[in-house]
Amino acid sequence: MGILEVKGVNKRFGGLQALGDVNLSVQENTVHAIIGPNGAGKSTLLNCLVGKLIPDTGSVMFDGKSVLGRTPYEINQMGISRVFQTPEIFGDLTVFENMVIPAFAKRDGAFRLHAFESVAREREIVERAQQMLEEVNMLDKLHMHSASLSRGDKRRLEMAMCLLQEPRLLLLDEPTAGMARADTNNTIDLLKEIKEKRDITICIIEHDMHVVFSLADRITVLAQGSPLVEDSPENIRGNPKVREAYLGEAA
Numbered sequence: 449m450g451i452l453e454v455k456g457v458n459k460r461f462g463g464l465q466a467l468g469d470v471n472l473s474v475q476e477n478t479v480h481a482i483i484g485p486n487g488a489g490k491s492t493l494l495n496c497l498v499g500k501l502i503p504d505t506g507s508v509m510f511d512g513k514s515v516l517g518r519t520p521y522e523i524n525q526m527g528i529s530r531v532f533q534t535p536e537i538f539g540d541l542t543v544f545e546n547m548v549i550p551a552f553a554k555r556d557g558a559f560r561l562h563a564f565e566s567v568a569r570e571r572e573i574v575e576r577a578q579q580m581l582e583e584v585n586m587l588d589k590l591h592m593h594s595a596s597l598s599r600g601d602k603r604r605l606e607m608a609m610c611l612l613q614e615p616r617l618l619l620l621d622e623p624t625a626g627m628a629r630a631d632t633n634n635t636i637d638l639l640k641e642i643k644e645k646r647d648i649t650i651c652i653i654e655h656d657m658h659v660v661f662s663l664a665d666r667i668t669v670l671a672q673g674s675p676l677v678e679d680s681p682e683n684i685r686g687n688p689k690v691r692e693a694y695l696g697e698a699a
């Protein structure tokens with residue numbers, strides 16, 4: 449039984465079947481990659497895992513509990529965090545402000561800011577934010593405006609914001625899209641470190657096969673909304689069906 453269990457998920461957009469009978473089992477403390485051609489349904493599937501979309505049929509269970517019908521905030525509270533394709537950070541704020549502002553946010557129905565309950569709590573949040581930024585090699589950019597960061601740094605900042613919540617499942621939507629090779633390699637190293645340091649399961653959508661084969665323990669190939677095959681990276685590389693549907697010469 450995996451920490452994440454997707455069973456019989458279907459999702460239609462009007463006449464288009466974006467997901468057709470998707471089954472997926474992600475084992476705890478592994479990196480599970482979801483790959484496939486454009487339009488295969490990868491982002492739709494990820495959106496179903498974080499409550500952004502509700503499947504027409506099927507179930508999505510995280511650690512034995514259904515995620516369906518929960519708000520993104522509740523899903524976050526369950527231990528699931530997501531790094532988006534386009535980083536969701538406040539460009540007008542500094543790196544440090546982006547890290548600590550969510551800790552001020554009280555979301556009891558409405559979203560509003562509140563004061564920390566004690567100076568000790570405030571100190572704890574500030575220290576943890578700094579530790580996290582150090583872990584992603586951004587401590588020297590603490591006071592920079594987030595809008596002026598490079599694409600890679602914006603991604604790293606978002607990763608640090610997610611890690612601050614100590615997720616058990618981290619969902620990454622094309623974490624290296626648009627990055628130069630050096631930044632891509634830094635991101636691979638960073639994700640390996642993150643994995644080594646904590647008990648965390650990572651589910652990653654990625655087109656760059658160098659990233660996928662560097663990180664993944666298991667790979668699911670989606671094609672036209674349905675899983676074509678799920679296997680180890682070694683077997684995926686050599687699978688003629690996968691080569692035909694997606695990889696071509698990339699593997």
Ligand SMILES: Nc1ncnc2c1ncn2[C@@H]1O[C@H](COP(=O)(O)OP(=O)(O)OP(=O)(O)O)[C@@H](O)[C@H]1O
Binds near residue numbers: 466492
């Ligand atoms: N909100 C929506 N309304 C209508 N159609 C949608 C919507 N979201 C996705 N689709 C369609 O569903 C199909 C799957 O899209 P999805 O974005 O999940 O694919 P993907 O595998 O993530 O593709 P890519 O690799 O290009 O990001 C596509 O045909 C897409 O056009």
